[in-house]
Amino acid sequence: MKNTFSNFLKINFAILLLYGCNFSSPEAIEPIDSATNTLAIPAGFDFSTHHAVTINIVDNGQYAKYDVYAYSDELYNSGTETFENESGQMVTEVVFKSDVLEKLIFSGVSRNGVLKQIINLPKFYNKVYIRRNENLKFSSSVKNIVNNEVNYNFSGLKSATKSKSANNVTDYLYCVNGSGQLFQVDPLTAVLTDLSSMPMGSYTCAIDQEKKELYSIGRSSPYPLMKYSITNDTWVTVANIGRGGPRLDFNKVDGLLYFSTADKIYTYNPTTGANLGVWDILGLHNTNGGDLAFAEDGTLFLCTFSGLYKLVLNANNKYQSTRISSDNLPFSPTSMTFDSNKELWLADNSSSADLIIMDTQTGGWKYKYGASANNNTDFGRIINDLTTFRVYSDVIDQTDTDGDGILDQDDAFPTDAEAAFEFFTPSKYGKGTIAFEDLWPSTGDYDFNDAALSYQAIAVLNADNKAVRLDFICNIKANGAGFTNGIGFEIEGLAPSKVESVTGAVLTQNFINLNANGTEANQANAVIILADDVDNILRETTISVKFVTPISTSELGVAPFNPFIIANKVREKEIHLPYRNITSLGNRSISFTGVNKDPDGNFVSSNGFPWAISIIHDFKVPKEKIDITNAYNFFGTWAESGGSQFIDWYKDNPGNRNLDKIDK
Incomplete structure (x- = not known):
């Protein structure tokens, strides 16, 4: 377990030998030339930029x-x-x-x-x-x-x-x-x-x-x-x-x-x-x-x-x-x-x-x-x-073409009795980003561009506000890795048998095994592999998950669920967001060559830094070999404050970004 007081992150890229993200083999290491950056990260900070909020509406x-x-x-x-x-x-x-x-x-x-x-x-x-x-x-x-x-x-x-x-x-x-x-x-x-x-x-x-x-x-x-x-x-x-x-x-x-x-x-x-x-x-x-x-x-x-x-x-x-x-x-x-x-x-x-x-x-x-x-x-x-x-008041359009109890003027799918509303993450016109470093459990260059997934999740709901389908619209906006990395997400608490079908995934590397319904085989929860090579989804792709019977959104959970990458086609080498669970096929104690910077296996380094970060906003990733603290001026202050200061450090506000160090 980590100390209960603040851990100190000491990154001196001029003297440390770190794995280089552009190398095709985990055996290769290279020194990264960068300014010394020392951050004091509070113990237990998960680098989360978003939170789950329960909306309770009562209307009699x-x-x-x-x-x-x-x-x-x-x-x-x-x-x-x-x-x-x-x-x-x-x-x-x-x-x-x-x-x-x-x-x-x-x-x-x-x-x-x-x-x-x-x-x-x-x-x-x-x-x-x-x-x-x-x-x-x-x-x-x-x-x-x-x-x-x-x-x-x-x-x-x-x-x-x-x-x-x-x-x-x-x-x-x-x-x-x-x-x-x-x-x-x-x-x-x-x-x-x-x-x-x-x-x-x-x-x-x-x-x-x-x-x-x-x-x-x-x-x-x-x-x-x-x-x-x-x-x-x-x-x-x-x-x-x-x-x-x-x-x-x-x-x-x-x-x-x-x-x-x-x-x-x-x-x-x-x-x-x-x-x-x-x-x-x-x-x-x-x-x-x-x-x-x-x-x-x-x-x-x-x-x-x-x-x-x-x-x-x-x-x-x-x-x-x-x-x-x-x-x-x-x-x-x-x-x-x-x-x-x-x-x-x-x-x-x-x-x-x-x-x-x-x-x-x-x-x-x-x-x-x-x-x-x-x-x-x-x-x-x-x-x-x-x-x-x-x-x-006496002229009300009661047209309900599909007979689902939702008037056509309120129905996003007026001719489909199984669908009525949409639930967006991040929003109807917004995209979120999940960015990964792929050298876990060794540290990398912290540019978070080894695999950066842009996504929008749309849960299609029926007239009873239950989910009948999930459309996950995504593309890889940055791939700075030399590895062949897969990417997917786990819907925790949802049995694979509750999924009728998964369509749209792009699998070409032959190391992923699927059930007949398109979920990954041998998993306790429903795991959706978007691609077994992130290069397969450089263009926008829609992966649709249809459910056998409608499920409540509380059972579905909140997007982006439990996302992860699979590093270099090694199926058990999953890299997750901080403190998140591995899937049934993941291994927290995987053998590798190098220095283990995550002895606890919780995807937070002994220095307090993550290998993945999720932002429910369009995130511009740093350029290759530019660590995130140099690309975003207030990331360090945000992290040291445990997320209480500069909570919008990633937005395009004056002073937030160093544009010459960020991919457009």
Whole structure:
């Protein structure tokens, strides 16, 4: 056993003889030339960068779909962008975006009032974003992770879904901004719910209520007309408009999009993006900013920074404007929409996103929400355009094509009765990395590029939130070894007999024996060999594991499970993450030539260093012969702190990486 106090890692590559990772024989050794690096590693530190978190959702209400996301307040730098602002000026600025809605972990529907899953999150996440969808009535909550658990009780929340009018309709204000955020605001409560990340930031949005589609025009060249399906949560680009501007609405009478900039109005076919007409606007006092909106009776209103106008097409086929509001508004309106009660909502261009209600007859107005309303409703983000989405309580699409009890609009597999939801690790759009040193139990050069596996695990769940299949999408992103190494993972606690089939594995070296179902033979647990030579999966490969009967996700476990490599085709020489178990075919006391740096056989050296590290994030590996402490500036501090400091040392944050020492 190791000492209970801190072990000292003393790596002096200038004087130690270490095995070289590029040598084909374990007998070969070479001195590695590197700076002296001394680290004090706390005893028992497992170098884990992520943790398992239990999500407990209690919902005794009606049928509702839940989406759970990893949540961070931090915005990421998405680079500079040149665009025309709402004042008509071309500007170039750094764009910061939120990646919350890019971090979907799983979806599901509560069964018997309960939805419970165990997810794997990077340790720098201390919150999750939970979004509830009841027939397109969205609500959400940000919940703290406490003692590796999140508890969310919908029955204990005040419902924000009561009808706003007498016609069984609930209004939601859909909002977009230049940072590419699509979100809703409940006009009754001012509660904000994120809906989607847009392909491009925008100043415009309009909804075709009948088709449940939102349209938006990107703020930068080539100014794409983008269409969002509210039902399916998907974006497509219809066409490139070729011009930008701040005003857009959908006319339900002729089914066209009305788009306006400066003193012009254009009509577009929303299906093709074709420009069908153009009109002049007369009488505007200021042509910057604003929006346009059709009232219920078809009357067209337009606002600019100079106020609210009513537009009427005159005999010369031009729109004559009549200003309704006074010319001394203390705000600059950027957007407007009518709700089901025929009230006109406006937003201004302040950072507090003030929402204003205005009377279309007198131009009278009042602040409803935002910092200027003095009611603690600062949204903390800009609203560049508004539109209204109406949810009718007596019009519910009950289509369930496959009859699994999950409505098509909520079903990721609407024609497959055995599948309904997806469970992602790390997330829907993210990849994780497992990086290995292959000279165990001797030390190597700690560049962690002997075999670096990039992966995304997708558990396909049925209507009861049980796993029917596991798709493991992976590729080797770095192979700095001279050995022929195999790679796989063990699903601990799952018997091989519970697997129906394994497909997609690439085996060419003839040292792996399989059962008829594709799992490795002579194993107590289900072991999935991805490849017996990591060179076989340099390109992205999907290995699918189908189960005989659906299993709970707690029985499946949390990806990446128990990953390991098989060094140089010696089947018993498995190399695992720190303190993880070997499989039935592994051997902790394997005979080898050299100095045993792991006398305890727990894959942590006597100096406290690992032979493998797992990061639920895209990890850029060090270049050949560059130890990880030189490639990542805060790795050493993180390790010496037992993982409490610089917990995001591997992210692309300023100062974290030495780019000249990292593979691209």
